[in-house]
Amino acid sequence: MSTNIILCGVGGQGTILASKLIASAAMARDVAVKTAETIGMAQRGGSVFSHVRLGEDAACPLMARGSADLVLAFEPAEAVRQLPFLKPGGCVVTSTRPVVPVSAMTGGPAYDYEGIMEYLKAKVSNLVLVDSDRAAAELGSAKCLNVVLLGAAVRAGELGLSEGDILAALHERLPEKLWELNERALAWA
Amino acid sequence: MHKEFLMGNEAIALGALAAGVNVVAGYPGTPSTEVLETIARRRTQDVYVEWSINEKAAMEVAAGAAYSGARAMVTCKQVGLNVASDPLMSLEYIGVKAGMVVMVADDPGPISSQTEQDTRTFAQFSKLPCFDPSSVAEAYEMIQEAFELSERLGTPVFFRATTRVDHGYESIEVADEGEWQHNQPEGFVKDSSRWVIFPRLSVVNHAKIEARNARLSDELSSYERNFVVPGAGECKRLGIATHGINYAYVRENLDAENHPRVLRVATPFPFPERKAVEFLEGLDEVLCVEELDPVIERELTYVCGKYGLDVRIRGKLTGDVAPSGENSVESVGAAIAAFVGKEASAAPAPGDAPTLPVRPPVLCAGCPHRASFYAVKRAMAGKKTIFCGDIGCYTLGNAAPLDMVDTCLCMGAGIDIAQGVFHVEPDTTCFAFVGDSTFFASGITGTINAFYNQADLTLVVLDNSTTAMTGHQPHPGTGRTMMGEVVAKVNIEAVLRGIGLSVVETVDPLDHERAVETVRRVAAEPGVKAIIFKSPCVVLAKPQARSVVDPEKCVGCQRCVKQLGCPGLVPRDGKVVIDESLCTGCTLCEQVCPFGAISGGCRIPVELPGGERA
Numbered sequence A: 001m002s003t004n005i006i007l008c009g010v011g012g013q014g015t016i017l018a019s020k021l022i023a024s025a026a027m028a029r030d031v032a033v034k035t036a037e038t039i040g041m042a043q044r045g046g047s048v049f050s051h052v053r054l055g056e057d058a059a060c061p062l063m064a065r066g067s068a069d070l071v072l073a074f075e076p077a078e079a080v081r082q083l084p085f086l087k088p089g090g091c092v093v094t095s096t097r098p099v100v101p102v103s104a105m106t107g108g109p110a111y112d113y114e115g116i117m118e119y120l121k122a123k124v125s126n127l128v129l130v131d132s133d134r135a136a137a138e139l140g141s142a143k144c145l146n147v148v149l150l151g152a153a154v155r156a157g158e159l160g161l162s163e164g165d166i167l168a169a170l171h172e173r174l175p176e177k178l179w180e181l182n183e184r185a186l187a188w189a
Numbered sequence B: 001m002h003k004e005f006l007m008g009n010e011a012i013a014l015g016a017l018a019a020g021v022n023v024v025a026g027y028p029g030t031p032s033t034e035v036l037e038t039i040a041r042r043r044t045q046d047v048y049v050e051w052s053i054n055e056k057a058a059m060e061v062a063a064g065a066a067y068s069g070a071r072a073m074v075t076c077k078q079v080g081l082n083v084a085s086d087p088l089m090s091l092e093y094i095g096v097k098a099g100m101v102v103m104v105a106d107d108p109g110p111i112s113s114q115t116e117q118d119t120r121t122f123a124q125f126s127k128l129p130c131f132d133p134s135s136v137a138e139a140y141e142m143i144q145e146a147f148e149l150s151e152r153l154g155t156p157v158f159f160r161a162t163t164r165v166d167h168g169y170e171s172i173e174v175a176d177e178g179e180w181q182h183n184q185p186e187g188f189v190k191d192s193s194r195w196v197i198f199p200r201l202s203v204v205n206h207a208k209i210e211a212r213n214a215r216l217s218d219e220l221s222s223y224e225r226n227f228v229v230p231g232a233g234e235c236k237r238l239g240i241a242t243h244g245i246n247y248a249y250v251r252e253n254l255d256a257e258n259h260p261r262v263l264r265v266a267t268p269f270p271f272p273e274r275k276a277v278e279f280l281e282g283l284d285e286v287l288c289v290e291e292l293d294p295v296i297e298r299e300l301t302y303v304c305g306k307y308g309l310d311v312r313i314r315g316k317l318t319g320d321v322a323p324s325g326e327n328s329v330e331s332v333g334a335a336i337a338a339f340v341g342k343e344a345s346a347a348p349a350p351g352d353a354p355t356l357p358v359r360p361p362v363l364c365a366g367c368p369h370r371a372s373f374y375a376v377k378r379a380m381a382g383k384k385t386i387f388c389g390d391i392g393c394y395t396l397g398n399a400a401p402l403d404m405v406d407t408c409l410c411m412g413a414g415i416d417i418a419q420g421v422f423h424v425e426p427d428t429t430c431f432a433f434v435g436d437s438t439f440f441a442s443g444i445t446g447t448i449n450a451f452y453n454q455a456d457l458t459l460v461v462l463d464n465s466t467t468a469m470t471g472h473q474p475h476p477g478t479g480r481t482m483m484g485e486v487v488a489k490v491n492i493e494a495v496l497r498g499i500g501l502s503v504v505e506t507v508d509p510l511d512h513e514r515a516v517e518t519v520r521r522v523a524a525e526p527g528v529k530a531i532i533f534k535s536p537c538v539v540l541a542k543p544q545a546r547s548v549v550d551p552e553k554c555v556g557c558q559r560c561v562k563q564l565g566c567p568g569l570v571p572r573d574g575k576v577v578i579d580e581s582l583c584t585g586c587t588l589c590e591q592v593c594p595f596g597a598i599s600g601g602c603r604i605p606v607e608l609p610g611g612e613r614a
């Protein structure tokens, strides 16, 4: 069996680092990892996603719709955009803080925050909401949203990885001066 | 050997290093860029690596190295191959001494490219062997096999991967540095009967190439990566032929007990004909699952005709697979289900989702290009103008509210297109915008053409001191090389003056009034003249301060938002606030606000000619 995870958000939010942390943690457990990332043009404020597949029987880095065990969203509208990938009964962990694009102010579709949140609540039974504004205020930094979300996903039991696994990956990937902040971010609830 | 979690492009680079590559030259382009960057990061001291000024230069540098017995690699994206095709088409006839691999990244979709061209078709056209890997792990192995084959045959070979392999990640086994091969180049051995192309030589060599490729097709039929997976269950008289990442999509969709026979083609050219005949034996129908061109489909159709096989070949040409665009696990699943006569498993219905915001890529908050476009827009308001754009981050100047890019074709085209428009419409004030990296890559020839042929236009060089769009690579104007050296910078203003332009002005685009005044003045001059807007890309330059809106002074007119569209400016409760996580304090909105409500920013200092600091 493979565990299928989608990470999504807006270019620049740190989805790639989060998917690398999951990959490192899984590799340390000797689990095969395949991932696919959005890289390039779309990064300039566009929608970005990563597919992360853990386990031997994933033939390719990308998964089919309806097969994600977990959607880890850095932004609520992006959670809705990726929802077709969620398998029935799958889990969504999402930041509640909207990122409103320039297009919403210069003639594109408006950002319907209420509609988006209601839709998530109606469609996803296993929904974990992360108040990232409060997390940023309490942690004193908005830079570790990715690790806050990973912490929430670990506690939701959907990664097949422990807090200790992610912590070890953090130590491997980040310079020591960032450890303390990220450890608090991982534990933040 | 040890395990690493690698991007496909990193695996290709490490594979090339393990194969003893000596010289690597390329020009950045998504999704190929990380190959050369990884070579630079992981190389041993004796490996030479460069970002060339464009793909043609890279191809020629690599050819010279391979003539001299060095294993060489070129990296580029698919459209880069067009630029490099002139040297490559002749190199086909001349050949090389040591292994030379042309690593081209194709981009089905396209996701970040202008075209959906297929390098497999280019391989057929140029008669050069081509490798097409299906996964990150395979890319690592196959690039080494590509070097072997190239060296043995004395010809450059293609290694083409597509975005999902280039940018996929996998945990794979790779060689330790101590296990890498080391190739000691012999040096260039003079022999004008070999290295100087003349029609006489081409006549002889063309015949040899055709004979070699016929032999190679047979040899590659025994290559272990061109293989057949036997069918199972009731689908035994059906076959699927596929390649690249599509092989992985096919595997995701195969029912273990009941599935068609599968042919995986790893070398689309020369096509492994004998293997294909073996695959077709006893089949009634074959579905070709391909991305980009129907290369395998045409080859199989030809093989059936040639050998008189009664097998129906289906795919793109028969409408069973989409003729363009990217495939996916589901689209391939649906095509296979239809082929074997099964119901496709219904994808979950999209349902009644709320309207989502659209997120087209935008210029970063504080991007100097925004200021440059806005200055030209204000200076030329009400005039009959054309704004020819080019390729780079600044193509995003086409979006509302700036709307300052009327044309964009391919790198370096803007300057020439402006000339074409001028010759037809002499009363239009013509502008051509070009980035600094694009200027060096292919803007200089167009400028000379304009100057020589008496065009009247304003060239606007957007000098942000980097190749931003593709991930901030150095170029001749930055004074840094991929070997880590600090070298003399090529000065764009001096290049323009050297061509003969007498009006060339360098100005900080974020010094708004001065920028507008400069544009008005320079555009009024006759002939070809240039403005260099100089200010660094904010992804590389540290912001000095942030701007803030004084809510007492902000009347909520939203002029800043509507004129500039900077993502840092956020309308809230009838007024505007600045998102401090995005703002770089570029001060452009401060200069645009008619009520002086915004302050606190600080422009990044820019060195202007004459020692002046803006």
Ligand SMILES: Cc1ncc(C[n+]2csc(CCOP(=O)(O)OP(=O)(O)O)c2C)c(N)n1
Pocket (backbone or CB within 6 Å): B027, B028, B029, B030, B077, B079, B080, B083, B391, B392, B393, B394, B411, B434, B435, B436, B437, B438, B439, B464, B466, B467, B468, B469, B470
């Ligand atoms: C022939 C070709 N090679 C490479 C590319 C990939 N590419 C797109 S934009 C760009 C350069 C952009 O740099 P610059 O002109 O300095 O503009 P910036 O992005 O910094 O604004 C490159 C290399 C391409 N589109 N075409």
Ligand code: SF4
Pocket (backbone or CB within 6 Å): B365, B366, B367, B547, B564, B566, B567, B568, B569, B578, B582, B583, B584, B585, B586, B587, B588, B589, B590, B601
């Ligand atoms: S100063 Fe204004 S225009 Fe510049 S980055 Fe900040 S918000 Fe955007």
Ligand code: SF4
Pocket (backbone or CB within 6 Å): A044, B362, B363, B364, B366, B367, B368, B369, B393, B464, B468, B469, B537, B538, B539
């Ligand atoms: S990366 Fe640099 S050049 Fe590109 S949009 Fe951002 S600031 Fe502008």
